[in-house]
Amino acid sequence: MSNAVFRGLPFRGFLARGAVSPRHAEFLRALRLRQTRVIVVQLAVLVGFLTLWQLAAHWRLIDPFITSQPAAIAGKLVELTEDGSLGYHVAVTVYETLVGFGLGTLLGIALAGALWWWDFLSDVADPYIVVLNATPKMALGPIFIVWLGATMVAVIALAVSISLFVTILSVYSAFRQADREKLVVVASFGASKWQQFSKVVFPSAVPTIIATLKVNIGLSLIGAIVGEFLAANAGLGYLIIYGQNIFNMSLVMTSLVILTVIAGVMYYAVTALERRFVPWRRD
Amino acid sequence: MSGRERIRGEGLSYTYLTRSGETLALKDLDLTVRDGEFCSIVGPSGCGKSTLLALISGLLRPTEGRLLLDGARINGTNRRVGILLQKDHLFEWRTVLKNAELGLEILGKGSAEARRHAHHLLATYGLGGFENSYPYQLSGGMRQRVALVRTLATDPDILLLDEPFSALDYQTKLILERDVHRIIRDNHKTALLVTHDIEEAVSMSDRVIVLSGRPAQVKNVYDIALTVAEPRTPMTSRDAPEFRAYCKSIWEDLEIEQRGL
Numbered sequence: 001m002s003n004a005v006f007r008g009l010p011f012r013g014f015l016a017r018g019a020v021s022p023r024h025a026e027f028l029r030a031l032r033l034r035q036t037r038v039i040v041v042q043l044a045v046l047v048g049f050l051t052l053w054q055l056a057a058h059w060r061l062i063d064p065f066i067t068s069q070p071a072a073i074a075g076k077l078v079e080l081t082e083d084g085s086l087g088y089h090v091a092v093t094v095y096e097t098l099v100g101f102g103l104g105t106l107l108g109i110a111l112a113g114a115l116w117w118w119d120f121l122s123d124v125a126d127p128y129i130v131v132l133n134a135t136p137k138m139a140l141g142p143i144f145i146v147w148l149g150a151t152m153v154a155v156i157a158l159a160v161s162i163s164l165f166v167t168i169l170s171v172y173s174a175f176r177q178a179d180r181e182k183l184v185v186v187a188s189f190g191a192s193k194w195q196q197f198s199k200v201v202f203p204s205a206v207p208t209i210i211a212t213l214k215v216n217i218g219l220s221l222i223g224a225i226v227g228e229f230l231a232a233n234a235g236l237g238y239l240i241i242y243g244q245n246i247f248n249m250s251l252v253m254t255s256l257v258i259l260t261v262i263a264g265v266m267y268y269a270v271t272a273l274e275r276r277f278v279p280w281r282r283d
Numbered sequence: 284m285s286g287r288e289r290i291r292g293e294g295l296s297y298t299y300l301t302r303s304g305e306t307l308a309l310k311d312l313d314l315t316v317r318d319g320e321f322c323s324i325v326g327p328s329g330c331g332k333s334t335l336l337a338l339i340s341g342l343l344r345p346t347e348g349r350l351l352l353d354g355a356r357i358n359g360t361n362r363r364v365g366i367l368l369q370k371d372h373l374f375e376w377r378t379v380l381k382n383a384e385l386g387l388e389i390l391g392k393g394s395a396e397a398r399r400h401a402h403h404l405l406a407t408y409g410l411g412g413f414e415n416s417y418p419y420q421l422s423g424g425m426r427q428r429v430a431l432v433r434t435l436a437t438d439p440d441i442l443l444l445d446e447p448f449s450a451l452d453y454q455t456k457l458i459l460e461r462d463v464h465r466i467i468r469d470n471h472k473t474a475l476l477v478t479h480d481i482e483e484a485v486s487m488s489d490r491v492i493v494l495s496g497r498p499a500q501v502k503n504v505y506d507i508a509l510t511v512a513e514p515r516t517p518m519t520s521r522d523a524p525e526f527r528a529y530c531k532s533i534w535e536d537l538e539i540e541q542r543g544l
Contacts, residue, residue, distance in 0.1 A: 179372065181368060181370065181372050182372050182374065184342060184366075184368070184372075185366075185368070185372050185385075185433075186385070186389060187342060187360055188340055188342070188360055188364070188365065188366045189360070189362075189385065189386040189389040189390060189437060190359075190360045190361075190362065190389065190390065191389045195389050199374075199385070199388075199389065200374070203374065203376045203377075204376075206376065278376075279417070280375045280376045280377075280417045280418075280419065
């Protein structure tokens with residue numbers, strides 16, 4: 001109805017869709033024009049970078065043997081897709097990352113819960129967790145390989161170890177920061193310790209847990225790739241090392257591009273989770 | 284007031300212990316609250332008023348002395364006692380309705396009936412239509428109303444009010460005082476209000492207990508007898524001829540205390 005009234009008026013148009021008045025239309029148009037500009041410039045930067053890279057390689061300003069070039073990467077991408085190895089290596093890396101991420105996060109939250117439940121345990125464990133968190137987990141790689149063999153299990157163990165301790169520390173601190181007076185509120189209704197945890201402590205930590213997930217997905221990917229560098233015969237990390245060994249920079253660069261895409265997709269998947277599980281947050 | 288005795292404290296003392304020492308918050312304090320009575324406690328800030336409520340609610344145990352609820356020693360939190368705090372402490376991850384149901388949920392009450400009860404209370408206290416809103420979408424006064432409904436939902440017959448109006452703007456505060464007062468009267472509940480607002484104490488209460496500075500002891504007790512038409516409300520109380528005199532007298536009690544600090 002309102003559309004019929006406004007049809008043909010100056011503030012109709014794609015950029016002003018949904019407007020309720022001429023002033024609102026102007027506001028929406030400016031807002032959307034800006035959003036569009038941002039996306040256009042983002043694409044321009046990408047295209048410009050790829051073009052410069054390609055031209056520089058073409059005119060021999062840079063040596064494509066060392067830097068590769070977009071056309072070769074695209075060709076490699078098609079080649080890997082056609083022989084089916086791309087899907088395989090991506091699947092291996094994603095599997096290792098997700099299992100490492102899932103285990104590291106769940107175990108981390110469970111241990112943080114245990115520390116909250118038994119404060120004597122947390123006092124005892126505190127220095128050990130801090131030291132283990134500060135230890136560069138990559139250094140554990142060789143140990144895992146000796147213990148678990150040059151297998152996917154060793155790679156997953158590395159991915160878990162890298163996200164576990166930081167999860168324990170940040171989630172435990174979020175548990176402890178739960179509002180004391182909210183605990184008084186539930187205590188006044190006679191809440192048990194488990195009810196204190198499930199009604200107050202855990203829900204108040206959900207935003208922190210989601211933030212931890214965002215960090216952990218990246219950390220687990222690092223763990224999986226480094227694990228594959230050290231000991232694997234499959235996965236994108238393996239592909240990168242293999243490419244380096246046979247001095248095929250196009251293979252290395254192609255793997256890198258795919259890795260970037262995977263990292264991006266996984267990050268946005270976690271962000272989507274946040275919208276689903278933290279609806280009480282105002283934007 | 285001739286109702287039976289609900290709360291009785293004899294020689295109550297409470298000491299907070301920390302690494303750096305001990306702080307005596309209450310010392311040898313006696314207190315009685317009768318059934319259906321609206322009783323207020325005023326005192327200098329930091330005198331131990333909130334400690335006293337924590338003792339009665341069973342969250343703390345007295346270091347010395349006896350504290351009885353309906354003749355039995357208070358031993359942990361009790362369903363008959365509900366509390367309302369200065370901040371509303373609504374759970375921001377729960378909707379208004381889920382917040383109102385919290386106490387029932389903890390007590391393990393059947394959810395369908397609990398939901399109906401909470402729903403009914405929300406509608407009664409002017410929150411109909413906001414059941415599915417989140418706390419951040421509500422004004423301060425509405426949030427405190429939800430907190431009140433949450434407390435009332437489990438049907439406690441003694442309400443401990445720990446400065447529940449002090450964080451509200453003046454107008455909202457007067458309205459909420461009136462509503463809380465009416466709810467307590469209409470449902471024959473017993474109330475113990477801690478406040479630093481003398482007018483609030485006099486206008487709402489049957490009795491005002493003035494505490495001394497820390498460690499808190501009872502300094503004076505006023506039975507508030509106002510010439511007002513029934514039903515008395517905090518609004519009409521403020522117009523009673525005796526109102527000013529009570530406020531002035533309590534103010535003087537407190538001023539002497541402050542000077543001593």
